[in-house]
Amino acid sequence: MGPWGWLALASLLLAGLLAVSGRLPWRWRRRLGRLGFWLLLLLLFLYTVFPFYWAVVSSLRTGSALFSTELWPRDPAWDNYLSIFREQPFARNTLNSVLVAVSTVAVSLALSVAAAYALGRVSFRGRMPLLFTILAVSMFPQIAVLSGMFELVRAFGLYNRLGSLTLSYLVFTLPFSVWVLTSFMRELPKELEEAAIVDGARPLVLVLRIFLPLMAPAMVTTGLLAFIAAWNEFLFALTFTLSTEQRTVPVAIALISGASAYELPWGNIMAASVVVTLPLILLVLIFQRRIVAGLTAGAVKG
Amino acid sequence: MAAATEAGTNEPGPPPLRRGSALARQRVRAAWLFLAPMLLVLALVAGWPLLRTFWFALTDASLTDLRNYAFVGLLNFRYLLTDPDWWLAVRNTLVFTLVSVSLETVLGMLIALALHARFRGRGLLRAAVLVPWAIPTVVSAKMWAWMFNDVFGIVNELFLAVGFIDAPVAWTASPDTAMAAIIAVDVWKTTPFVALLLLAGLQMIPEEIYEAARIDGVNPVKVFFRVTLPLIRPALVVAVVFRTLDAMRIFDLVYVMTGNNRTTMSMSIYARQQLVDFQDVGYGSAAAALLFAIIAMMTVLYLMAMRFGREE
Numbered sequence: 001m002g003p004w005g006w007l008a009l010a011s012l013l014l015a016g017l018l019a020v021s022g023r024l025p026w027r028w029r030r031r032l033g034r035l036g037f038w039l040l041l042l043l044l045f046l047y048t049v050f051p052f053y054w055a056v057v058s059s060l061r062t063g064s065a066l067f068s069t070e071l072w073p074r075d076p077a078w079d080n081y082l083s084i085f086r087e088q089p090f091a092r093n094t095l096n097s098v099l100v101a102v103s104t105v106a107v108s109l110a111l112s113v114a115a116a117y118a119l120g121r122v123s124f125r126g127r128m129p130l131l132f133t134i135l136a137v138s139m140f141p142q143i144a145v146l147s148g149m150f151e152l153v154r155a156f157g158l159y160n161r162l163g164s165l166t167l168s169y170l171v172f173t174l175p176f177s178v179w180v181l182t183s184f185m186r187e188l189p190k191e192l193e194e195a196a197i198v199d200g201a202r203p204l205v206l207v208l209r210i211f212l213p214l215m216a217p218a219m220v221t222t223g224l225l226a227f228i229a230a231w232n233e234f235l236f237a238l239t240f241t242l243s244t245e246q247r248t249v250p251v252a253i254a255l256i257s258g259a260s261a262y263e264l265p266w267g268n269i270m271a272a273s274v275v276v277t278l279p280l281i282l283l284v285l286i287f288q289r290r291i292v293a294g295l296t297a298g299a300v301k302g
Numbered sequence: 303m304a305a306a307t308e309a310g311t312n313e314p315g316p317p318p319l320r321r322g323s324a325l326a327r328q329r330v331r332a333a334w335l336f337l338a339p340m341l342l343v344l345a346l347v348a349g350w351p352l353l354r355t356f357w358f359a360l361t362d363a364s365l366t367d368l369r370n371y372a373f374v375g376l377l378n379f380r381y382l383l384t385d386p387d388w389w390l391a392v393r394n395t396l397v398f399t400l401v402s403v404s405l406e407t408v409l410g411m412l413i414a415l416a417l418h419a420r421f422r423g424r425g426l427l428r429a430a431v432l433v434p435w436a437i438p439t440v441v442s443a444k445m446w447a448w449m450f451n452d453v454f455g456i457v458n459e460l461f462l463a464v465g466f467i468d469a470p471v472a473w474t475a476s477p478d479t480a481m482a483a484i485i486a487v488d489v490w491k492t493t494p495f496v497a498l499l500l501l502a503g504l505q506m507i508p509e510e511i512y513e514a515a516r517i518d519g520v521n522p523v524k525v526f527f528r529v530t531l532p533l534i535r536p537a538l539v540v541a542v543v544f545r546t547l548d549a550m551r552i553f554d555l556v557y558v559m560t561g562n563n564r565t566t567m568s569m570s571i572y573a574r575q576q577l578v579d580f581q582d583v584g585y586g587s588a589a590a591a592l593l594f595a596i597i598a599m600m601t602v603l604y605l606m607a608m609r610f611g612r613e614e
Contacts, residue, residue, distance in 0.1 A: 141551035148351025203332035
C-alpha cells in the first residue's frame with residue numbers, strides 16, 4: 001500500500017476511535033460522528049451504483065476509447081448498441097426472455113392464488129406439513145432436478161424450445177408464489193368471508209369475487225418478484241436451449257464471444273447488459289415499496 | 303435464486319369456522335380442490351425430476367440416450383467420494399458460503415442500521431441499495447469481470463493509484479484471487495437483500511426502547527449489542543439461513559466469471575460439468591443428489607431448531 005492509502009486509513013481509524021472513545025468534547029464527537037456518517041453513506045451510494053454506471057460508460061465507448069479509465073464518457077458512441085441488434089439476434093433473445101418470464105408468472109400466479117386461499121383461509125389437517133414441504137421445495141438446488149428435468153423436457157418434445165423454460169421455471173416460481181401469497185392471504189380480516197358464507201356463497205365465488213380483488217396488490221408484488229427470478233435464470237436456460245435464436249438474454253450475454261477468448265467484445269457485452277438491466281432497475285424503482293414488502297413478507301414475523 | 307428467500311414461518315391464519323360442521327367439511331373439500339392443480343404441477347416439475355435424479359444416480363445413464371442404461375448400485379458414489387476434484391468443489395463451496403454469508407451479514411447489518419437512521423436523501427439511498435439486487439446475476443458477473451480485467455480494468459487502476467497493489471493483478475484468472483473476486487461480486491449483489499430483511503426487523507423494534515437508553519446516556523455501541531441485536535435476532539437468523547442455503551447451490555456467478563475452472567469450481571458446477579459437458583448423467587446425478595442431501599440436511603436442522611425455539 002502506498003503512502004496515501006496508509007494516510008487515509010490511519011486518519012479514518014483515528015477519527016473513528018476519537019468519536020467512540022469519549023476523549024473529545026461532546027460537540028466535536030457529534031460533528032465527527034456526523035461527518036463519518038455522511039462519508040459512510042456516500043461510500044455506500046458509490047459502492048452500490050458505480051458498477052452499473054461504469055457499465056453504461058463502457059457501453060458508450062468503442063475502439064481504444066474503451067480502455068480509458070476516465071469517469072465521464074466524452075463523445076459517446078452508440079455503435080455497441082447497434083451492433084448487438086444487427087450482428088446478434090439480441091432482439092429475439094429479449095423477446096424470448098419476455099415470453100418465458102410472462103408465461104411463467106401467469107401460470108404460477110393462477111395456480112398459487114387458488115392454493116393460497118386453501119392454505120391461508122381454511123384450516124384442515126396436514127396444512128402445516130404441506131406448507132413446510134412447499135417451503136422445502138423452494139430451497140431445492142436447481143442442479144438436483146436437472147437430469148430428471150432434462151428427461152421430462154425431452155419427453156414433452158420441448159428441448160431447445162421456450163416451453164422447456166416455462167415448465168422448468170415453475171420449480172422455483174411456484175413454491176415461492178404460494179408461500180408469499182399465503183402469507184398475504186392470512187392478513188385479510190376474517191369478517192369478509194363470514195358475511196359471504198352466511199349469504200351462502202360457494203368457495204369458488206368467494207375466491208373470485210372477494211379474494212381476487214383484495215389480493216391484486218399482493219399478486220402484483222409476487223408476480224414482479226417471480227418475473228425477476230425468471231428473467232434472471234441461467235442454469236436451465238443454458239442447459240435446455242441450444243440454438244442462438246432460442247436463447248434468453250442471460251445466456252446470450254454469457255456466451256457473447258469475440259475472435260478469441262482473449263478478445264472479448266466488452267463494449268457489446270456492456271451494451272447488452274445495460275439493455276436488459278435498465279427495465280429491471282426502472283421496475284424496481286417504481287415498485288420499490290411493494291418489492292420490499294414482498295421480500296419481507298413472512299420472513300420477519302418468524 | 304432470490305426466489306426462495308422470502309419464505310417465513312407464520313402461524314396459520316385464523317380458522318373462520320369451527321371444525322366438524324357440515325359447512326366446515328365442505329370448505330375443506332373445496333380447499334383440496336383449490337390445492338390440487340398446484341400440487342399436481344409441483345409434483346410434475348419438482349417431485350418427479352428429483353426422484354429421477356436419485357434413480358439416475360444409481361445407473362450409468364448417458365445424456366445421448368437416456369432410455370438405455372444399467373443399474374450400477376452405489377458405484378457412482380464410490381467414485382465420487384474418491385475424486386479429489388469433488389472434494390475440492392465441496393471445499394470451494396463451503397469457503398464461498400462461509401466467507402460471503404459472513405460478510406453479507408455484517409455489511410448488511412451496517413447498511414440496515416444506516417438506512418434506519420433519519421436523514422435527508424434516505425429514499426434515494428434506499429433505492430440505490432436495491433440496484434445491485436435488481437441486476438441479473440449474469441450481468442453483475444460480466445460487469446465485474448470487466449472491472450476486474452487485468453489490463454484495462456478500473457479496479458487495477460484504482461488500486462494502483464491508491465497503492466494497494468504494485469502491479470496489475472489478473473483477478474479472475476489467478477488462482478490466488480479468483481475466489482476472492484467471486485465472493486466480492488456476490489457480496490456486492492446480495493448484501494442489499496440482507497440489509498432490507500434486517501431493516502424490516504429493525505423497524506419492528508419499538509422506539510421507546512431506544513428513548514429509554516438515550517435518556518440514560520448509554521453508549522450507542524452498547525445499545526446495539528444489548529438491545530438491538532437480541533431483538534433483531536429472528537430476522538437475522540432467517541436472513542443467514544436463507545442466504546446460506548442459497549450460497550450452497552451457487553452456479554451462475556462462478557460459471558460466468560471463471561467457467562469450469564478447477565480452482566473455483568462449486569458443487570453445482572461440478573455436477574453440471576459431469577452431467578452436460580461429459581454427458582455422464584449417472585455420475586453427475588450422483589453429485590447433484592449429494593448436494594441435495596447436504597442442503598436437505600441443513601434445512602431439516604434449521605426447521606427443527608426453529609420448532610424448538612418456538613416451544614420454549
